[in-house]
Amino acid sequence: xxxxxxxxxxxxxxxxxxxxxxxxxxxxxxxxxxxxxxxxxxxxxxxxxxxxxxxxxxxxxxxxxxxxxxxxxxxxxxxxxxxxxxxxxxxxxxxxxxxxxxxxxxxxxxxxxxxxxxxxxxxxxxxxxxxxxxxxxxxxxxxxxxxxxxxxxxxxxxxxxxxxxxxxxxxxxxxxxxxxxxxxxxxxxxxxxxxxxxxxxxxxxxxxxxxxxxxxxxxxxxxxxxxxxxxxx
Amino acid sequence: xxxxxxxxxxxxxxxxxxxxxxxxxxxxxxxxxxxxxxxxxxxxxxxxxxxxxxxxxxxxxxxxxxxxxxxxxxxxxxxxxxxxxxxxxxxxxxxxxxxxxxxxxxxxxxxxxxxxxxxxxxxxxxxxxxxxxxxxxxxxxxxxxxxxxxxxxxxxxxxxxxxxxxxxxxxxxxxxxxxxxxxxxxxxxxxxxxxxxxxxxxxxxxxxxxxxxxxxxxxxxxxxxxxxxxxxxxxxxxxxxxxxxxxxxxxxxxxxxxxxxxxxxxxxxxxxxxxxxxxxxxxxxxxxxxxxxxxxxxxxxxxxxxxxxxxxxxxxxxxxxxxxxxxxxxxxxxxxxxxxxxxxxxxxxxxxxxxxxxxxxxxxxxxxxxxxxxxxxxx
Ligand SMILES: Nc1ncnc2c1ncn2[C@@H]1O[C@H](COP(=O)(O)OP(=O)(O)OP(=O)(O)O)[C@@H](O)[C@H]1O
Ligand SMILES: [Mg+2]
Numbered sequence: 001x002x003x004x005x006x007x008x009x010x011x012x013x014x015x016x017x018x019x020x021x022x023x024x025x026x027x028x029x030x031x032x033x034x035x036x037x038x039x040x041x042x043x044x045x046x047x048x049x050x051x052x053x054x055x056x057x058x059x060x061x062x063x064x065x066x067x068x069x070x071x072x073x074x075x076x077x078x079x080x081x082x083x084x085x086x087x088x089x090x091x092x093x094x095x096x097x098x099x100x101x102x103x104x105x106x107x108x109x110x111x112x113x114x115x116x117x118x119x120x121x122x123x124x125x126x127x128x129x130x131x132x133x134x135x136x137x138x139x140x141x142x143x144x145x146x147x148x149x150x151x152x153x154x155x156x157x158x159x160x161x162x163x164x165x166x167x168x169x170x171x172x173x174x175x176x177x178x179x180x181x182x183x184x185x186x187x188x189x190x191x192x193x194x195x196x197x198x199x200x201x202x203x204x205x206x207x208x209x210x211x212x213x214x215x216x217x218x219x220x221x222x223x224x225x226x227x228x229x230x231x232x233x
Numbered sequence: 234x235x236x237x238x239x240x241x242x243x244x245x246x247x248x249x250x251x252x253x254x255x256x257x258x259x260x261x262x263x264x265x266x267x268x269x270x271x272x273x274x275x276x277x278x279x280x281x282x283x284x285x286x287x288x289x290x291x292x293x294x295x296x297x298x299x300x301x302x303x304x305x306x307x308x309x310x311x312x313x314x315x316x317x318x319x320x321x322x323x324x325x326x327x328x329x330x331x332x333x334x335x336x337x338x339x340x341x342x343x344x345x346x347x348x349x350x351x352x353x354x355x356x357x358x359x360x361x362x363x364x365x366x367x368x369x370x371x372x373x374x375x376x377x378x379x380x381x382x383x384x385x386x387x388x389x390x391x392x393x394x395x396x397x398x399x400x401x402x403x404x405x406x407x408x409x410x411x412x413x414x415x416x417x418x419x420x421x422x423x424x425x426x427x428x429x430x431x432x433x434x435x436x437x438x439x440x441x442x443x444x445x446x447x448x449x450x451x452x453x454x455x456x457x458x459x460x461x462x463x464x465x466x467x468x469x470x471x472x473x474x475x476x477x478x479x480x481x482x483x484x485x486x487x488x489x490x491x492x493x494x495x496x497x498x499x500x501x502x503x504x505x506x507x508x509x510x511x512x513x514x515x516x517x518x519x520x521x522x523x524x525x526x527x528x529x530x531x532x533x534x535x536x537x538x539x540x541x542x543x544x545x546x547x548x549x550x551x552x553x554x555x556x557x558x559x560x561x562x563x564x565x566x567x568x569x570x571x572x573x574x575x576x577x578x579x580x581x582x583x584x585x586x587x588x589x590x591x592x593x594x595x596x597x598x599x600x601x602x603x604x605x606x607x608x609x610x611x612x
Contacts, residue, residue, distance in 0.1 A: 049607060054520060054605075054606050054607060055605050055606070055607055056605070074602060074603075075524070075525070078519060078522050078523075078524060078525075079522065079524075080522075081519075081520065081521065081522035082521065082522020082523070082524075083522070085522070087520055087521075093513070093517055093520075095444070095514055095517060096451075097447045097448065097450075097451035097452075097514075098443065098444065098447055102440060102443045102444070102447070105439070105440040105443070106440050106444075106517075106518070106521060107521060108440070109439055109440040109441070110521060110522060110523075115439070155521065
């Protein structure tokens with residue numbers, strides 16, 4: 001379980017210092033599917049980066065299963081990310097000098113004890129089986145996004161953080177990728193925390209957190225979850 | 234303006250190299266000109282012998298340090314322009330897409346020459362200021378008539394204006410040449426990556442060993458520059474220690490200090506580029522939870538063998554350059570100074586190099602560690 005208490009985060013200094021996260025508290029249950037909704041600039045990515053131990057908050061605490069991770073050292077945080085967390089970024093951040101297969105292996109090799117041998121299947125599943133040897137510069141935006149999805153999934157994370165994973169994808173591919181993520185979630189029972197501005201995707205979630213200029217404006221739970229092919233787009 | 238003050242500040246190293254080169258060359262050349270003018274007043278045979286030796290030594294020092302430093306500046310400048318274009322590909326690509334001609338964009342690169350102007354200007358002024366002391370030291374035994382340093386306009390022109398113009402043109406033309414690539418090539422983020430398919434491609438190697446290989450393969454210019462900086466380090470430190478014996482005592486420390494400053498500057502520059510160039514990769518690895526040792530092991534360690542190769546070549550280069558210069562200049566001089574390989578200098582240089590390299594990388598590693606992952610990726 002992830003619990004955030006009164007998180008604050010500022011950007012800038014002096015005159016231009018401004019508060020991106022304003023006393024945010026939330027709870028994310030193990031194995032749940034949480035969606036964070038909000039307009040552009042409302043602080044969704046910042047919130048995601050903070051609760052996922054990528055950035056330190058300026059105030060407040062974040063607990064992973066009761067352990068306060070804001071008190072951990074950098075190397076302890078690295079360990080935590082290695083053992084538990086998978087990321088999919090809005091801007092993909094693939095390694096430009098590594099091909100599709102090598103990028104995915106970056107995640108796969110971290111699975112204990114001997115790496116995830118099924119990474120090729122994951123690449124197939126996101127529809128890139130034909131492009132194993134391509135470099136990111138030779139791929140379209142959507143294809144790069146799918147590599148970054150495969151890279152995170154190959155790591156077999158306990159918690160998967162996704163920032164607009166379908167932003168660059170067309171409807172058909174977007175649904176496929178979401179469906180695949182859900183299928184893997186059912187199989188391995190990891191936690192999903194996804195940022196999106198697509199209202200429809202919220203219908204796939206257990207819990208929806210709505211953000212507005214740095215604050216949570218609403219939290220609600222869905223009684224029934226739709227799958228990736230039932231939602232509108 | 235396209236190229237900002239901050240980009241210019243990064244050219245500091247070029248200014249320092251130019252400054253040192255001009256300082257040394259201007260001192261010796263000015264002296265050689267001034268002493269040449271009063272040659273007839275030297276009457277004692279002993280004086281004549283010393284005179285020839287002093288003039289010849291001046292030529293060796295000017296030839297070796299001037300030539301070596303000019304070459305260094307060319308490499309540094311080209312590396313900077315290339316780096317600038319690579320890292321500002323987007324802006325330049327947009328300018329091109331908007332319809333600016335290559336020449337118009339490349340024209341802006343003349344400002345890189347300013348760093349040369351500043352460096353040479355400061356170097357020349359410094360040399361003029363130091364000249365009285367230098368003249369006195371050169372005539373330590375009082376064998377020559379007392380002379381005062383004269384200002385030679387032609388020399389100032391050759392030392393300041395010519396290099397500045399040369400390097401301005403070099404920047405503009407190199408930029409022009411680089412900008413010829415198509416707009417999309419410039420715009421696309423990962424355009425720099427050209428990796429030849431190799432024999433390892435079909436092997437299913439672990440990520441870290443693939444990464445180590447591809448890091449080197451994908452940025453050959455950086456590999457070259459790192460090797461070059463090791464080459465400079467080795468050549469400059471050893472050369473300055475060897476030249477010690479050719480120059481007068483007062484001057485020897487100055488040459489050694491200049492050699493050391495330059496050696497550290499180039500090494501620092503190349504390692505900064507290494508860390509900068511690989512910062513994003515390291516940030517991403519940190520996100521995934523790779524430890525510090527794994528990051529530096531696969532990303533930064535690959536450059537180490539390259540530096541040793543550069544160091545060895547630099548050692549050989551400075552030895553032969555000095556030997557040839559001494560042979561030529563002192564060819565018809567009976568008491569030819571004995572020049573043999575200086576093992577002590579090699580040992581000192583090697584130890585300093587290894588220490589400097591490891592310390593700089595360690596400090597950079599710590600810096601990367603403390604920086605937040607997001608800030609590195611945004612750059
Ligand atoms: N490194 C930074 N320095 C200064 N301000 C920042 C920084 N990163 C983000 N911001 C600001 O913080 C606010 C929230 O940014 P954030 O990226 O979290 O928004 P977002 O909700 O993810 O938006 P989008 O949907 O467009 O991705 C924005 O107003 C942005 O300008
Ligand atoms: Mg965002």
